[in-house]
Amino acid sequence: MKIYVPRDAAAKALGADRVVKAIEAEIAERGIDATIVRNGTRGMIWLEPLVEIETSEGRIGYGPVTPADVKAIFEGDSDKGLGNVEEIPFFAQQNRLTFARVGKIDPLSMADYEAHGGLSGLRRALTLNGDQLIDEMKTSGLRGRGGAGFPTGIKWDTVRLAQAEQKYIVCNADEGDSGTFADRMIMEGDPFTLIEGMVIAGLTVGATKGYVYIRSEYPDAIEVMSSACAIARDHGLLGNVVGSGNTFDIEVRVGAGAYVCGEETSLLNSLEGKRGTVRAKPPLPALQGFMGRPTVVNNVISLATVPVIFEKGGQHYADFGLGRSKGTMPIQIAGNVKFGGLFETAFGMPLGDLVNKIGGGTASGRPVKAVQVGGPLGAYMPVSKFDTPFGYEEFDGQGGLIGHAGIVVFDDSADMLGMARFAMEFCAVESCGKCTPCRIGAVRGVETIDRIAKGDGEAVELLTDLCETMKDGSLCALGGFTPYPVMSALQNFPEEFQGVKEAAE
Numbered sequence: 001m002k003i004y005v006p007r008d009a010a011a012k013a014l015g016a017d018r019v020v021k022a023i024e025a026e027i028a029e030r031g032i033d034a035t036i037v038r039n040g041t042r043g044m045i046w047l048e049p050l051v052e053i054e055t056s057e058g059r060i061g062y063g064p065v066t067p068a069d070v071k072a073i074f075e076g077d078s079d080k081g082l083g084n085v086e087e088i089p090f091f092a093q094q095n096r097l098t099f100a101r102v103g104k105i106d107p108l109s110m111a112d113y114e115a116h117g118g119l120s121g122l123r124r125a126l127t128l129n130g131d132q133l134i135d136e137m138k139t140s141g142l143r144g145r146g147g148a149g150f151p152t153g154i155k156w157d158t159v160r161l162a163q164a165e166q167k168y169i170v171c172n173a174d175e176g177d178s179g180t181f182a183d184r185m186i187m188e189g190d191p192f193t194l195i196e197g198m199v200i201a202g203l204t205v206g207a208t209k210g211y212v213y214i215r216s217e218y219p220d221a222i223e224v225m226s227s228a229c230a231i232a233r234d235h236g237l238l239g240n241v242v243g244s245g246n247t248f249d250i251e252v253r254v255g256a257g258a259y260v261c262g263e264e265t266s267l268l269n270s271l272e273g274k275r276g277t278v279r280a281k282p283p284l285p286a287l288q289g290f291m292g293r294p295t296v297v298n299n300v301i302s303l304a305t306v307p308v309i310f311e312k313g314g315q316h317y318a319d320f321g322l323g324r325s326k327g328t329m330p331i332q333i334a335g336n337v338k339f340g341g342l343f344e345t346a347f348g349m350p351l352g353d354l355v356n357k358i359g360g361g362t363a364s365g366r367p368v369k370a371v372q373v374g375g376p377l378g379a380y381m382p383v384s385k386f387d388t389p390f391g392y393e394e395f396d397g398q399g400g401l402i403g404h405a406g407i408v409v410f411d412d413s414a415d416m417l418g419m420a421r422f423a424m425e426f427c428a429v430e431s432c433g434k435c436t437p438c439r440i441g442a443v444r445g446v447e448t449i450d451r452i453a454k455g456d457g458e459a460v461e462l463l464t465d466l467c468e469t470m471k472d473g474s475l476c477a478l479g480g481f482t483p484y485p486v487m488s489a490l491q492n493f494p495e496e497f498q499g500v501k502e503a504a505e
Ligand SMILES: Cc1cc2nc3c(=O)[nH]c(=O)nc-3n(C[C@H](O)[C@H](O)[C@H](O)COP(=O)(O)O)c2cc1C
Pocket: 143, 144, 145, 146, 147, 148, 149, 150, 152, 172, 173, 174, 175, 176, 177, 259, 260, 261, 262, 263, 264, 265, 297, 298, 299, 300, 302, 303, 476, 477, 478
């Protein structure tokens, strides 16, 4: 008998370890022959800890399970039964390509990984030459999932064509956006797919060394990735790559914790042991990156999607999606929402469906007021924009961005002026300090919003001007994109910026 209990940080935070202890005690008391597998999460966070029992009819789920529920599960009269986990509508409606194995397998079992299609992408990649590898990536249409949406195939080609003794693959696992957890989920639930993706990237561009830069706030991901690299080395996935004569190895590095260290050039400085300040571009990291060498910097999801592209073919991947937003996106639904979690689907689903049909509306039961999409620098999308299909260009056209695809839901009690102030303050606190519009502009921005809150209507024009300056004059997107949340709050909820509350007092 196999019993699955996630080792994912979210499941653990909700009591998964205590549930495991209760299951172990029950197994010992009953003298049953059973194995507990610590899998990743299925991504249905409201059901965590989600316990699954393997049966002839598939994996039957129970959740959210507390230690007190365990006895009833073994006795067959639990009221926490969910039936076949893969038939739960939230799960069944997804198109899982990148996350196909997450929640299913034991994350640190290479045998389980291979039994579920692992390494077939790499084996196929090893039969292709450099041009064919790049073509496959370009055909897939994969765009960087870290935020900017730059085509991965073109980035790889730049690094491949650069002449240098040493090249690098750097995986950006800093995941600082609000409401996002997809990078963490994949590292904790299917680390070998990230390793395999990095190996394929190395083969394609001619890099022999890779780094995974993980935020320090992710101790579980750091532990799983470190163990996975050691296991991959033992199994010959790293080192002499599956006996092919190609060399590739990976080191896990831990960031000290600053939002701006997710910005690729700041990350590279941090990786080199320097202060995490942004570098001016050009030169692009693709030409002068880590230690001044040509470097691919890609997000976790971008790299973890590479194996399935090679396993199923670039065209198979490109057949999902909408316009230039090809493939699937792991959308992270968070905030004040009933069914929060990870929903991987082809681009194109309207935002309102994601929030109301998939997410079930607010957890508070009050009407939705706005959703912030794309992290702390993303716009607040009002309900009137809920028809917007999920896609890079479609969101851009509505004054928004999809970033790392985190959706944070707010109900009608949200204070939008307060949210605009929070965005400015976030920028002031997290600014690397290199350029004036961001370093000083954000501080002045907070002061200006405070003036508006006190009823100074003229300060609204000043705030608009300041946002224009920050947008046009900042060196990187931290300062350059802070106007998105601020201006979207102002434009979509103007009545909250009239200082009425204070003025009336
Ligand atoms: C302030 C700031 C923070 C960022 N944080 C992240 C992050 O946490 N993870 C990430 O992958 N990209 C982040 N990015 C984007 C990276 O600079 C870069 O575009 C990305 O890592 C490239 O990988 P991709 O092409 O696979 O998306 C951030 C950018 C900015 C400006």
